[in-house]
Amino acid sequence: xxxxxxxxxxxxxxxxxxxxxxxxxxxxxxxxxxxxxxxxxxxxxxxxxxxxxxxxxxxxxxxxxxxxxxxxxxxxxxxxxxxxxxxxxxxxxxxxxxxxxxxxxxxxxxxxxxxxxxxxxxxxxxxxxxxxxxxxxxxxxxxxxxxxxxxxxxxxxxxxxxxxxxxxxxxxxxxxxxxxxxxxxxxxxxxxxxxxxxxxxxxxxxxxxxxxxxxxxxxxxxxxxxxxxxxxxxxxxxxxxxxxxxxxxxxxxxxxxxxxxxxxxxxxxxxxxxxxxxxxxxxxxxxxxxxxxxxxxxxxxxxxxxxxxxxxxxxxxxxxxxxxxxxxxxxxxxxxxxxxxxxxxxxxxxxxxxxxxxxxxxxxxxxxxxxxxxxxxxxxxxxxxxxxxxxxxxxxxxxxxxxxxxxxxxxxxxxxxxx
Amino acid sequence: xxxxxxxxxxxxxxxxxxxxxxxxxxxxxxxxxxxxxxxxxxxxxxxxxxxxxxxxxxxxxxxxxxxxxxxxxxxxxxxxxxxxxxxxxxxxxxxxxxxxxxxxxxxxxxxxxxxxxxxxxxxxxxxxxxxxxxxxxxxxxxxxxxxxxxxxxxxxxxxxxxxxxxxxxxxxxxxxxxxxxxxxxxxxxxxxxxxxxxxxxxxxxxxxxxxxxxxxxxxxxxxxxxxxxxxxxxxxxxxxxxxxxxxxxxxxxxxxxxxxxxxxxxxxxxxxxxxxxxxxxxxxxxxxxxxxxxxxxxxxxxxxxxxxxxxxxxxxxxxxxxxxxxxxxxxxxxxxxxxxxxxxxxxxxxxxxxxxxxxxxxxxxxxxxxxxxxxxxxxxxxxxxxxxxxxxxxxxxxxxxxxxxxxxx
Numbered sequence: 001x002x003x004x005x006x007x008x009x010x011x012x013x014x015x016x017x018x019x020x021x022x023x024x025x026x027x028x029x030x031x032x033x034x035x036x037x038x039x040x041x042x043x044x045x046x047x048x049x050x051x052x053x054x055x056x057x058x059x060x061x062x063x064x065x066x067x068x069x070x071x072x073x074x075x076x077x078x079x080x081x082x083x084x085x086x087x088x089x090x091x092x093x094x095x096x097x098x099x100x101x102x103x104x105x106x107x108x109x110x111x112x113x114x115x116x117x118x119x120x121x122x123x124x125x126x127x128x129x130x131x132x133x134x135x136x137x138x139x140x141x142x143x144x145x146x147x148x149x150x151x152x153x154x155x156x157x158x159x160x161x162x163x164x165x166x167x168x169x170x171x172x173x174x175x176x177x178x179x180x181x182x183x184x185x186x187x188x189x190x191x192x193x194x195x196x197x198x199x200x201x202x203x204x205x206x207x208x209x210x211x212x213x214x215x216x217x218x219x220x221x222x223x224x225x226x227x228x229x230x231x232x233x234x235x236x237x238x239x240x241x242x243x244x245x246x247x248x249x250x251x252x253x254x255x256x257x258x259x260x261x262x263x264x265x266x267x268x269x270x271x272x273x274x275x276x277x278x279x280x281x282x283x284x285x286x287x288x289x290x291x292x293x294x295x296x297x298x299x300x301x302x303x304x305x306x307x308x309x310x311x312x313x314x315x316x317x318x319x320x321x322x323x324x325x326x327x328x329x330x331x332x333x334x335x336x337x338x339x340x341x342x343x344x345x346x347x348x349x350x351x352x353x354x355x356x357x358x359x360x361x362x363x364x365x366x367x368x369x370x371x372x373x374x375x376x377x378x379x380x381x382x383x384x385x386x387x388x389x390x391x392x393x394x395x396x397x398x399x400x401x402x403x404x405x406x407x408x409x410x411x412x413x414x415x416x417x418x419x
Numbered sequence: 420x421x422x423x424x425x426x427x428x429x430x431x432x433x434x435x436x437x438x439x440x441x442x443x444x445x446x447x448x449x450x451x452x453x454x455x456x457x458x459x460x461x462x463x464x465x466x467x468x469x470x471x472x473x474x475x476x477x478x479x480x481x482x483x484x485x486x487x488x489x490x491x492x493x494x495x496x497x498x499x500x501x502x503x504x505x506x507x508x509x510x511x512x513x514x515x516x517x518x519x520x521x522x523x524x525x526x527x528x529x530x531x532x533x534x535x536x537x538x539x540x541x542x543x544x545x546x547x548x549x550x551x552x553x554x555x556x557x558x559x560x561x562x563x564x565x566x567x568x569x570x571x572x573x574x575x576x577x578x579x580x581x582x583x584x585x586x587x588x589x590x591x592x593x594x595x596x597x598x599x600x601x602x603x604x605x606x607x608x609x610x611x612x613x614x615x616x617x618x619x620x621x622x623x624x625x626x627x628x629x630x631x632x633x634x635x636x637x638x639x640x641x642x643x644x645x646x647x648x649x650x651x652x653x654x655x656x657x658x659x660x661x662x663x664x665x666x667x668x669x670x671x672x673x674x675x676x677x678x679x680x681x682x683x684x685x686x687x688x689x690x691x692x693x694x695x696x697x698x699x700x701x702x703x704x705x706x707x708x709x710x711x712x713x714x715x716x717x718x719x720x721x722x723x724x725x726x727x728x729x730x731x732x733x734x735x736x737x738x739x740x741x742x743x744x745x746x747x748x749x750x751x752x753x754x755x756x757x758x759x760x761x762x763x764x765x766x767x768x769x770x771x772x773x774x775x776x777x778x779x780x781x782x783x784x785x786x787x788x789x790x791x792x793x794x795x796x797x798x799x800x801x802x803x804x805x806x807x808x809x810x811x812x813x814x815x816x817x818x819x820x821x822x823x824x825x826x827x828x
Contacts, residue, residue, distance in 0.1 A: 020447065022447055022449060082447045082448075088445075089445055089447070121447075122445075122446050122447065123446055123447035123448065123449045124446040124447070124448060124449070125448070125449055125450065125451040125454060126448060126450070126451065128451055128458075130458070130460070132460045132462075132822065132824065133462055133820075133822060135822075137458065137460070137824065139458050140451075141451065141454055141456060142446060143454065143455075181455055181456045181828075182456070183456050183457075183458060183826050185458060185714055185824070185826070188714070190456075190712055190714065190826040192456070192710075192828065240710055240712070241456075241710060241711065241712040241826055241827075241828065242712065243712060243714070256712075257712070257778070257781070309454070309455065310453065310454075311453075311455070394447075394449070
């Protein structure tokens with residue numbers, strides 16, 4: 001039974017591999033703001049259109065604007081450099097897999113799979129030397145965490161009137177994570193593991209509306225309210241410390257003690273995200289769009305008694321950002337005119353629940369999209385650079401390249417009747 | 420058609436990217452503050468310690484000793500043989516068969532050296548009235564074994580050389596026994612007949628002689644060979660053949676020399692002198708935090724002598740009863756039982772002995788075991804005649820102490 005669970009856990013862990021960050025060791029780690037490559041290229045949280053005029057893959061209310069059914073995937077490669085550390089950490093993994101079907105320009109349904117948080121961390125302390133009655137004890141510590149929560153999402157879009165649309169989506173949260181703490185004393189590792197599984201759900205109400213439509217400019221507004229339907233609960237498997245004599249990272253018969261206990265603890269209400277987001281977009285007749293976004297995110301979980309490397313947790317987050325998007329034209333003769341260009345700038349601020357300390361993150365993004373083939377296929381590339389830091393603490397320099405591929409096909413669209 | 424192919428190709432590439440997710444990571448250096456899992460230490464004093472003497476336990480030594488050496492008197496040796504032969508698993512009851520005729524028996528002991536420098540004569544007895552058990556390899560000693568239950572002398576022998584090849588000679592002590600001895604062994608009314616012998620020097624000798632015992636790692640253990648013929652009919656008989664029975668237990672019964680002042684005033688250990696030591700570590704009400712692991716719980720002893728000695732191991736166990744630390748005492752039986760679950764064997768390094776008792780210290784820290792002290796004794800792998808002495812609690816510099824290092828969440 002436990003063996004099959006481990007297999008499932010391993011497969012789930014494999015799915016989310018992002019570059020590590022010290023800050024991911026707080027609670028369940030940092031929540032991800034961006035999922036689709038088109039949004040990433042503009043530094044957007046996904047409210048405003050960045051994929052296609054009037055469409056954001058991350059906002060179901062805008063899906064009816066798609067001309068084709070799409071299968072879309074986004075894959076990122078991230079490098080994080082910590083302070084003056086010479087080497088960088090690299091990590092990669094998928095940001096989103098999505099399938100969206102627009103229906104007669106009025107409705108749409110979609111499925112997606114995306115990581116919700118980033119729990120990947122690997123860090124170690126400097127060596128500490130203590131003198132114990134004439135004997136020098138030298139030790140340091142290592143910590144690793146990985147895995148996290150995934151969201152399997154189902155969404156649909158319905159029209160409110162000819163100017164407004166609504167998108168509703170339901171996110172089933174699931175997944176697992178593992179963290180390992182070890183103390184290395186005179187080259188001998190003392191390790192413990194915690195494995196956690198998660199289950200919960202969230203629903204989102206998305207809104208898109210046309211507020212002002214003039215000859216030269218169209219102003220559209222977007223909003224999202226996310227609420228927790230079922231706070232994340234799960235099971236913690238807390239393994240006791242053991243001496244990893246053969247240093248193979250797992251407990252076996254060569255290790256000390258001969259047996260270790262595993263506490264299986266049911267935990268509930270450990271993660272209950274809710275957020276409110278607003279976005280405004282002004283589209284000019286030269287296809288240039290200017291947008292601004294704002295988001296307030298909080299974790300309203302009431303149970304802080306679950307294990308993480310750092311005992312503090314991310315309690316809330318705010319996001320402010322804006323940028324420019326110039327959409328390419330699908331049918332343009334010149335290949336240059338098929339390119340969508342994106343630029344964005346954003347600032348995020350995380351607040352830790354217990355200590356009240358703040359983690360700040362700034363970023364500048366650029367992105368390109370290229371339309372090809374008759375069914376609206378699009379290749380998107382985004383680059384982001386920025387910094388994440390805590391006052392009087394670590395500074396991380398982040399660089400990220402995201403590649404997205406969206407393949408279109410004709411489903412549920414009106415076709416010409418055969419003569 | 421072409422679009423379909425393109426879409427399929429791109430789709431496969433996308434899946435491939437997902438499947439090949441990977442990371443290259445270097446650990447991020449961080450400060451030690453606010454990180455979980457810590458190291459802690461605690462030191463406990465040894466508040467009571469004493470050496471004591473019990474009869475020598477020579478059952479697991481590599482040799483059988485004869486003669487005298489450094490004040491030790493090697494009185495005699497007891498040897499018990501297996502009930503089935505090495506080859507063919509032939510039991511002694513096999514010789515009950517009327518068609519089997521035993522011609523003779525030979526008891527062989529391998530001498531430690533390859534040359535003979537003495538004409539010492541040895542004699543052999545056995546225990547026809549000994550019942551199913553004559554001696555216990557782990558318990559018999561010069562105080563509790565009654566030599567008088569042995570028979571009259573049944574054979575005598577002197578060492579003789581046996582040329583293995585042109586370059587190598589081995590020396591054996593071979594006793595030839597009358598075939599009547601086997602009648603006692605094959606008596607089916609006593610299924611577990613003792614099959615034990617007593618070997619001793621015929622005359623007192625100031626020399627010492629070492630023979631291989633059952634516990635020797637590279638050598639030849641004592642062997643009893645039965646030579647017999649088997650009749651196929653009243654007139655047809657096979658040639659003489661033999662069966663060999665190896666020793667399964669043996670012990671040298673020795674009388675130790677008087678204990679010296681140094682032996683009794685330090686924490687001394689010796690097999691042949693029967694010296695052992697006990698110590699009590701005052702661990703008070705120490706509680707090991709739950710979810711902790713003891714890295715080491717070393718009781719540290721410093722050797723009195725500063726010269727180097729051959730590898731020496733000390734065995735230690737926690738005791739299951741209180742010790743008497745008033746004064747050095749000699750006992751007819753070892754009064755202190757030990758908990759064998761917490762066995763440790765520690766090599767003396769640079770004249771410092773660090774016995775790691777972390778397993779039992781963990782149990783004591785978790786209140787699952789009562790600390791009644793620890794017992795020290797010489798390992799059977801040591802030279803039994805070596806005595807190693809450690810400083811006791813009265814030494815101002817090199818007193819014993821227990822140091823515990825543990826990791827906790």
